[in-house]
Amino acid sequence: MGGTPFIEIKNLTKSFKGQERPALDSLSVGVGRGLMCGLVGPDGAGKTTLMRLLLDLLTPDAGTVTIDGLDSRKDADEIRRLSGYMPQKFGLYEDLTVVENMTLYADLRDVPKAARPDKFRELLGFTDLGRFQKRLAGRLSGGMKQKLGLACVLLATPRLLLLDEPSVGVDPLSRRELWAMVVSLARGGMTVLWATSYLDEAEKCDRVVLLHQGRDLFHGEPSEALGPVRGRAYALGGLAGAVRRRELIKLLGEPEVADGIIQGGDIKIVTREPGSLPEVPGGRFRPLAPTFEDAFVDILAGAGQTALRGESELARRMDDKPDDGAVVVEARDLTKRFGSFTAVRGNTFQIRRGRIFGLLGPNGAGKSTTFKMMCGLVRPTAGTASIAGLDLLNYPSKARGRVGYMAQKFSLYDQLSVRQNLYFFSGAYGLRGRAQRRQVDLMEQIFDLAPLHDRGASTLPLGFKQRLALACAVMHQPDVLFLDEPTSGVDPLTRREFWLHINHLAVKGVTVMITTHFMEEAEYCDEIALIYRGRNIASGSPDQLKARAATDRLPSPTMDDAFIELVRQSERAANDEDDADAGRGRRPGSGKSGGPGNASEKTDGSETGAGPAPAVALEKTSEREKTVALEKAALPEKTDGPETLMTQGKKEEEEEEAAPAAREGGKGEKTEREKKGGGGEK
Amino acid sequence: MSPRIVKALIKKEFLQVARDPASVFVILVLPMILMFIFGYGVNLDVGRFKVAVVMENTDPQSVSFYQAFSNSRYFEALAGRDLRAWQDEITAGRVRAIIVLPADFGRKLRQARSPDVLVVTDGTDPNTANFVRAYVQMTIMNWQANNRLEGGDGAGDLISLETRAWYNPEITSRFFLLPGSLAIILTITGVIMTAMVIAREWERGTMESLIATPASVVQIILAKLLTYLTLSMVSLVCCWFVSVRWYGIPFRGSLAVLLLLGAVFLFTALGQGLLISTVTRSQYHSADLALVSGFLPSFLLSGVIFEIASMPYALRLVTRLIPARYFVSSLQAVFLAGNVWAIFWPSLLAMALLGVVFFVLTLRKTVKKVA
Structure with a gap:
């Protein structure tokens, strides 16, 4: 440290029209040269705005940015020359091939022709895209696209690397590979700014800037942030499904408890004071190492923001559905084929009343298709799906009437007001007249929406949107609640509030099915089905899955680790099968993944994106215990406002579109082709 | 750059x-x-229009005029004696125009005086009406010109109008x-x-x-x-x-x-x-x-x-x-x-x-x- 930081931000302020708060609010931060700095915060915290301001893609209202002594306004061209920027949206041309994209960026960045072959070889090796050089970028899987984007940015060896949420919407496996790439390629004094809404990624950075609503709540080394919560995190173990939910609700009402979540079979709490634990008859607390998320929640509490606690008013007002142990949601041999490609094969599961069931899996693994079949939106090729004993094929509307559905990113009608949304959705679920009016009034009261009821849904803050979306899904008192990535991108407090309701609803007998990329959410489930390549490769409680994934190297894996390990196990098994299947098989571990540092054993990688194996990733990460000098500065923050909203909408569309494409193209016939091609090369 | x-x-x-x-x-x-x-x-060209030529008097001049129409590639000419008989036809759109040659048409020509010719078109379709009017005018002038050449009766240039479509003679x-x-x-x-x-x-x-x-x-x-x-x-x-x-x-x-x-x-x-x-x-x-x-x-x-x-x-x-x-x-x-x-x-x-x-x-x- 010492000296002038590489990036120096002073009193940076930026507002957008129509936004109540500035997106960045007088932010001052410094980032030392050569450090990996995590820019962490929920959606709308101001991360993208900050990155754009650094490159003069936006004009600040006030304040200055200096990068290596260059002024961001006056020397924008120079700054753009020395930096590489990977925007949040995939910024490459989908109708160009992998190599054509790289060549374009090499031309734009004036990479000398002589240096290209080596550079390309290195990057293609690292990204494991070597085999896909001629594939159109649009036909790569989500994780591979991100790796290609990163490769293009790294072509010219920038001195400043700006990555805007490269890991958003990417499954844990690809997330780790991306991280490993950055850590191993960003050498030689490259300064990296990595924006993310995944708090666990922050812990691995040299420095962290925690943005919230346009302000910086914290900047410094991650360990500093953890300091105040050390000795305050505990786990309470050994509780059965519904019991632990009730217990959590109770614990959150205790004065000693500052924060609490469910983690598999455990309840995790953070106490207000180290060592002062609430009384739990028969319960034993184990101390835990705090996480960055605990620190975030603690910092927010320090700033006067706390999550809703205790009971959920919503759940309290719902009718009790006595726990009769009945199977409420059932899938039997659910199969869906699109042409020759099988998106879901033989998926079978049951969910009993009042249980929370999670569907996990990499992008394009078949989660959404399964989900849609369970909602009756997609007709299964074979197998049956039923809700409360009603077959979705025979009684689609009756069965759907028992379901409350909350789609990704709170799909509300933006042009309608809060109240109009409530009326519309309750009407769609068959509520009429006085009953409808009563429910709408009740929802407005429970969720504090009454003062906002004439506002357009698009203008609501994220937290209120989430409340409104939940209200719309539960007004008709459904037996079953389907949640599609319900909390991605929201801050931890909003997520806690959401789960407070969901937990309590489950206690009241509502059955919940959820898809998610967030392992924090997976921990709330009673049972998880891990979907990979259309198949249910593992199911069980979060703790069971973690136990299955335990290895000598990682005796107590996190949910993330478990996810990755189980996917790899399944791949190994698939390889063995292939191997036995003499003709087109390829030997396990013989992947001709020639690239440097590439330990992939994957055969095709078309969907999760083969790459450096996770174990390698971890080692690389620890290797880099460099110092990050986050010189003091305060990064205030703000919602990106309309921009964020639009971006979200589009992202969603793109994902929807991309999913089938990735599945169909990425996995199906291509896999076959590659296998053949791969075999030939050997 | x-x-x-x-x-x-x-x-x-x-x-x-x-x-x-x-x-x-x-x-x-x-x-x-x-x-x-x-x-x-x-195609903005009109095909063959159906027109009615009402001759109140069947003198040679009127008949010759009628023939000018029936020989034209633009018209399908129907002969009539009374305007009233054709009114319904034009209303129904069965004919595009009615050309009325008054009883004194031949006489006036013979006397080298300008006869009046009534052209009735269907104004509900102004575009076509304009076309028809133009074509009718053209046909009348052609007829006059021919008469002159042949040195027939009333050959004087009673109306001397000339149209020529340059560059697109066929229009x-x-x-x-x-x-x-x-x-x-x-x-x-x-x-x-x-x-x-x-x-x-x-x-x-x-x-x-x-x-x-x-x-x-x-x-x-x-x-x-x-x-x-x-x-x-x-x-x-x-x-x-x-x-x-x-x-x-x-x-x-x-x-x-x-x-x-x-x-x-x-x-x-x-x-x-x-x-x-x-x-x-x-x-x-x-x-x-x-x-x-x-x-x-x-x-x-x-x-x-x-x-x-x-x-x-x-x-x-x-x-x-x-x-x-x-x-x-x-x-x-x-x-x-x-x-x-x-x-x-x-x-x-x-x-x-x-x-x-x-x-x-x-x-x-x-x-x-x-x-």
Whole structure:
């Protein structure tokens, strides 16, 4: 440290029209040269705005940015020359091939022709895209696209690397590979700014800037942030499904408890004071190492923001559905084929009343298709799906009437007001007249929406949107609640509030099915089905899955680790099968993944994106215990406002579109082709 | 400003066009379809009109007049004795016009006095009515001329009117429609495609990636313009070739002049497309706006289909802002008349001026910013 930081931000302020708060609010931060700095915060915290301001893609209202002594306004061209920027949206041309994209960026960045072959070889090796050089970028899987984007940015060896949420919407496996790439390629004094809404990624950075609503709540080394919560995190173990939910609700009402979540079979709490634990008859607390998320929640509490606690008013007002142990949601041999490609094969599961069931899996693994079949939106090729004993094929509307559905990113009608949304959705679920009016009034009261009821849904803050979306899904008192990535991108407090309701609803007998990329959410489930390549490769409680994934190297894996390990196990098994299947098989571990540092054993990688194996990733990460000098500065923050909203909408569309494409193209016939091609090369 | 960046971007554009079947369709296939429609489908020539010739007196002059109609390739003439008998026919649209030769028609001619002829047309369809009236007039004059030549009775030039359709003696509408339609076709490739492809860059987030590189906005836009200018010129040449070779349109000007006119028009069209995409940044809205501000005016207000001179004054003023209007008159001239610089210069000037306005507006709007 010492000296002038590489990036120096002073009193940076930026507002957008129509936004109540500035997106960045007088932010001052410094980032030392050569450090990996995590820019962490929920959606709308101001991360993208900050990155754009650094490159003069936006004009600040006030304040200055200096990068290596260059002024961001006056020397924008120079700054753009020395930096590489990977925007949040995939910024490459989908109708160009992998190599054509790289060549374009090499031309734009004036990479000398002589240096290209080596550079390309290195990057293609690292990204494991070597085999896909001629594939159109649009036909790569989500994780591979991100790796290609990163490769293009790294072509010219920038001195400043700006990555805007490269890991958003990417499954844990690809997330780790991306991280490993950055850590191993960003050498030689490259300064990296990595924006993310995944708090666990922050812990691995040299420095962290925690943005919230346009302000910086914290900047410094991650360990500093953890300091105040050390000795305050505990786990309470050994509780059965519904019991632990009730217990959590109770614990959150205790004065000693500052924060609490469910983690598999455990309840995790953070106490207000180290060592002062609430009384739990028969319960034993184990101390835990705090996480960055605990620190975030603690910092927010320090700033006067706390999550809703205790009971959920919503759940309290719902009718009790006595726990009769009945199977409420059932899938039997659910199969869906699109042409020759099988998106879901033989998926079978049951969910009993009042249980929370999670569907996990990499992008394009078949989660959404399964989900849609369970909602009756997609007709299964074979197998049956039923809700409360009603077959979705025979009684689609009756069965759907028992379901409350909350789609990704709170799909509300933006042009309608809060109240109009409530009326519309309750009407769609068959509520009429006085009953409808009563429910709408009740929802407005429970969720504090009454003062906002004439506002357009698009203008609501994220937290209120989430409340409104939940209200719309539960007004008709459904037996079953389907949640599609319900909390991605929201801050931890909003997520806690959401789960407070969901937990309590489950206690009241509502059955919940959820898809998610967030392992924090997976921990709330009673049972998880891990979907990979259309198949249910593992199911069980979060703790069971973690136990299955335990290895000598990682005796107590996190949910993330478990996810990755189980996917790899399944791949190994698939390889063995292939191997036995003499003709087109390829030997396990013989992947001709020639690239440097590439330990992939994957055969095709078309969907999760083969790459450096996770174990390698971890080692690389620890290797880099460099110092990050986050010189003091305060990064205030703000919602990106309309921009964020639009971006979200589009992202969603793109994902929807991309999913089938990735599945169909990425996995199906291509896999076959590659296998053949791969075999030939050997 | 380095040509390397522009070159790299142009290469990228061509790769994208080659991979996108929709672009190829718009550049090559769509123009052919439109030319087909304008060449065969849209035909402003009228076929054979059914007209009634009411002769109140069957003197030789009246009969000769009637024969003039029944021999005309434009008319199917029905003979009648009483106007009243035909009134219902015209109301029902079974005949397009009634020509009434009064009882004194032959006598007046013989006395070398001007007879009155009543022509009744169906005014509910003014366009056709005008055509019919014009054709009837023409036929009457031809008849008179013939009479004169034959030295028949009443051969004096009682009405001396002469019409001559220069350049398009047949008055085949295809001759002026097809050259005019090139303006519409180039509006589609120029305005609509440009608007869409630039909006696509914004929408897909590739623009943000590009402007974060050393490439400047001017370079990015220049690469787009050069690409689409080239492609549109290809369209133009294809259309020219097909017009002349397949549809047999005379081409009396020079190809170089046609290309000059096309290039200047495209400069304006691309500028318009650019402005649209810069303002909307969404493909959907770009397509909408390009259709309303580009395609429709070039179709309706450029003079291809509807004569500008017959538009109300206010609308005539509006047409002055439509680049296609200038292009259409130049196109018709370069095809049918030759290199008439008296028409070209003002047109080129007007188009260039509009183009400059579009580009200035665009540059003022596009700073290298994402929001």
